[in-house]
Each structure stands twice: as C-alpha cells, then as structure tokens.
Amino acid sequence: MGRAPCCDKANVKKGPWSPEEDKQLKEYMEKHGTGGNWIALPQKAGLRRCGKSCRLRWLNYLRPNIKHGDFSDEEDRIICSLFANIGSRWSIIAAQLPGRTDNDIKNYWNTKLKKRLMGLPTSHRKPHHQQQKKHQLQEQQQQQQQQFFPSSFAANAPFSSSAPDLEGIPISHLLNSLVAHPTHQSGNLIVFGGDHHSCSSSDGSSIQIGYGRDFNHGLYNGRENMGFESHLYGGLETEKLLLVGGGGGGCEASSIGYSFGEVKPTIACPTDACHGLYLDGRSGAATDTSFRNIASAMYHC
DNA sequence: AATAGGCGCAACCGCGAAGGC
DNA sequence: CGCCTTCGCGGTTGCGCCTAT
Numbered sequence: 001m002g003r004a005p006c007c008d009k010a011n012v013k014k015g016p017w018s019p020e021e022d023k024q025l026k027e028y029m030e031k032h033g034t035g036g037n038w039i040a041l042p043q044k045a046g047l048r049r050c051g052k053s054c055r056l057r058w059l060n061y062l063r064p065n066i067k068h069g070d071f072s073d074e075e076d077r078i079i080c081s082l083f084a085n086i087g088s089r090w091s092i093i094a095a096q097l098p099g100r101t102d103n104d105i106k107n108y109w110n111t112k113l114k115k116r117l118m119g120l121p122t123s124h125r126k127p128h129h130q131q132q133k134k135h136q137l138q139e140q141q142q143q144q145q146q147q148f149f150p151s152s153f154a155a156n157a158p159f160s161s162s163a164p165d166l167e168g169i170p171i172s173h174l175l176n177s178l179v180a181h182p183t184h185q186s187g188n189l190i191v192f193g194g195d196h197h198s199c200s201s202s203d204g205s206s207i208q209i210g211y212g213r214d215f216n217h218g219l220y221n222g223r224e225n226m227g228f229e230s231h232l233y234g235g236l237e238t239e240k241l242l243l244v245g246g247g248g249g250g251c252e253a254s255s256i257g258y259s260f261g262e263v264k265p266t267i268a269c270p271t272d273a274c275h276g277l278y279l280d281g282r283s284g285a286a287t288d289t290s291f292r293n294i295a296s297a298m299y300h301c
Numbered sequence: 302a303a304t305a306g307g308c309g310c311a312a313c314c315g316c317g318a319a320g321g322c
Numbered sequence: 323c324g325c326c327t328t329c330g331c332g333g334t335t336g337c338g339c340c341t342a343t
Contacts, residue, residue, distance in 0.1 A: 016311070016337090039328065055329080056312065091331060103311075106332075111309050 013048045017057055021047060025054055026062050060101045067099030071108055079105060079113060 017025075028045035035041065038051035047054060060066075071079070075097055082093045088109075090102035097105065 014313075037328075050313090051328085052314090052330095053312075059330095060311075088332065102331075107310055110333095 011048060012050045012053075014050075014053070017061075021049065022057070022062060025049075025058060029058055029062070056103075060103045065099050066101065068104070071100075075100070076113065079109060080117070083109065083113075 013021075024045055024047055028041070028047075032044070034055075035044070038055045041047075041051055042049045042054050045054070049057075078096055079093055082089075082096060086092060088106070090106045090109075094100050094102040094105050
C-alpha cells in the first residue's frame with residue numbers, strides 16, 4: 001500500500017519559486033498565518049504547491065528576519081562547536097544562530113566548513129596539477145581516517161591530517177583547549193568533568209561528546225538519562241551548549257555499544273587524566289588518535 | 302570564445318515524531 | 323491504545339553560476 005502522498009503530485013508545481021508565488025505566499029502568511037495546517041495552506045492561498053514546499057519556502061526564505069550571506073567567525077565557531085557536540089542536528093544549531101535557517105547552516109557546513117576542517121581549500125578550481133595533489137591528499141586522508149573510523153563515519157566526516165600536529169599534546173590539554181575555546185561566549189555553558197551523574201561508569205570522570213538523541217534512545221535511558229535534549233530545548237537552558245563530562249557517574253566504554261559509523265560518535269574518557277579514550281568500545285590505542293583528529297579538526301574552527 | 306567541470310544554493314524526498322481522534 | 327494526519331528534520335539532488343583550461 002505504502003504511504004499516502006502529502007499532496008496531489010500531478011497538480012503540484014515543483015522547482016524554483018517565482019516572485020509571484022513568493023508574493024502570494026508572503027501575503028497569505030502575513031494575513032492568516034499557517035492556520036495550523038501547511039497541507040491545506042497552498043489551496044487556501046491559491047498556490048499550486050505542496051504544503052511542504054510552502055513551509056520550506058517560508059521558513060528558509062520568506063520569513064521575516066532571515067539573515068542571508070556570509071557567516072561571521074563567531075557563527076563559524078558556534079557551528080563547529082555545536083556540530084562537534086551534537087552532530088548534524090541542524091535545527092538545534094540554527095536555534096543558536098538567530099536569523100539563520102537549518103538549511104543555510106547545513107549548506108554552509110557541507111560546502112565550506114567541512115572542507116575547512118578537512119584542510120581542503122574552499123576556493124574555486126585549482127590548476128590541474130594541484131587538483132591531482134588534492135585528490136592524492138584526499139585519498140591519503142581517507143585511508144588514514146578509515147583506520148580511525150572504520151565505518152562509514154570516516155567518509156562522512158573526515159578530519160584533516162593537515163591540521164596542526166597535536167601529537168604529543170596530552171589529551172587533557174586538547175580537551176581543555178576545546179573547552180576554553182572562545183566559542184563558548186554569550187552565556188553558553190560547558191559542563192566538563194562536573195558532577196553530572198550521567199552514566200554508569202565506575203570512576204566518575206568520563207568525558208563525552210555525544211548526541212542528545214542517543215541519550216534518549218536507550219543508551220542512557222531511564223533514571224540516568226542525561227536529558228541532553230531538555231538542555232537544548234527546554235526553556236531556561238535553551239542557550240546552553242554541552243560538552244558533558246560526567247562527574248560522579250562516568251561511562252563504561254563497553255556500555256557505548258553503538259557503532260561509530262552507524263550512528264553518532266560517543267567518546268568516553270575513563271580516567272581523570274584521560275590516558276585512554278574509547279570510541280565505540282574499541283581499543284584505546286586507535287581511539288586516542290581518533291580523538292586527536294577530532295580535537296585537531298575543532299582546532300581549525 | 303567555447304567548454305568542461307566544480308561549487309553553492311534552493312528545493313525535494315523520505316522518514317520518524319508528535320498530536321489528535 | 324492504535325491509527326491517521328501533519329509537522330519537522332536531515333540527507334540528497336538538480337541546476338545555474340563561475341572558473342580554469
């Protein structure tokens with residue numbers, strides 16, 4: 001049977017919006033709002049568009065106070081920092097950047113920021129020989145990353161080998177430098193090695209960089225749910241940015257059973273000094289390097 | 302000047318979540 | 323409680339523009 005289509009595809013226009021359609025939608029929205037039903041809106045507004053399309057157009061383009069154009073350094077840092085913390089939760093990231101849309105941020109990340117993190121040039125075409133070099137470099141990087149992130153994550157979120165050489169720098173220093181990074185201005189909060197009883201490891205000093213969704217999906221469910229989403233969504237703490245280090249609780253690496261590539265990165269640091277880092281419950285040796293890559297990538301921000 | 306191909310952005314698609322009945 | 327509808331999100335695609343050759 002399948003899912004019912006959200007609209008009559010045959011009678012619906014697709015593709016770029018014309019100025020007339022924009023005007024029509026804008027005028028309707030200013031007069032009536034959505035009326036709580038995007039699906040019915042195009043008909044009421046006299047538009048031959050899918051409701052979803054109208055919604056997208058409004059949210060990403062027509063809505064008042066939309067900011068277009070270049071992202072500031074501060075915005076860059078916020079995006080990088082949040083991405084490192086919560087991953088591709090663009091709507092949440094957008095909520096931290098007034099006037100920016102999730103689509104905008106997503107595009108910006110995919111086209112510019114990610115490349116910057118990878119250490120690739122973001123400028124336009126390079127001379128042919130340079131492009132070949134770039135390809136070689138990319139392949140090299142991919143090989144390296146597949147060592148660290150054997151799953152698909154490596155392909156999706158590779159980190160630069162041309163980042164500053166962080167080899168030999170204690171992980172704790174890297175973490176501290178991330179935490180001390182000027183990203184965290186404007187009232188954002190980093191909870192780091194604090195007294196959150198977030199999960200169930202024995203020594204109470206783990207450090208996690210993870211995804212809110214996962215914390216609510218069984219990993220840390222029940223009484224010790226970290227409540228990540230509530231930090232990000234919930235009222236008073238909306239502005240908070242999390243890099244959570246469980247205090248009394250801590251996490252056992254073995255409890256982090258998710259595949260790194262399969263879903264989202266979770267990093268647990270089982271000791272105060274962060275001598276070992278565990279990603280996805282794999283051995284500390286490789287994951288130490290992984291963390292260096294992440295830290296290195298964030299350094300680029 | 303023509304063209305190939307990369308880049309960036311707008312828009313689409315499909316899925317899961319949320320909420321109403 | 324389960325079904326259905328709608329919303330919202332994240333990933334992906336398509337296309338126009340721009341640059342190098």
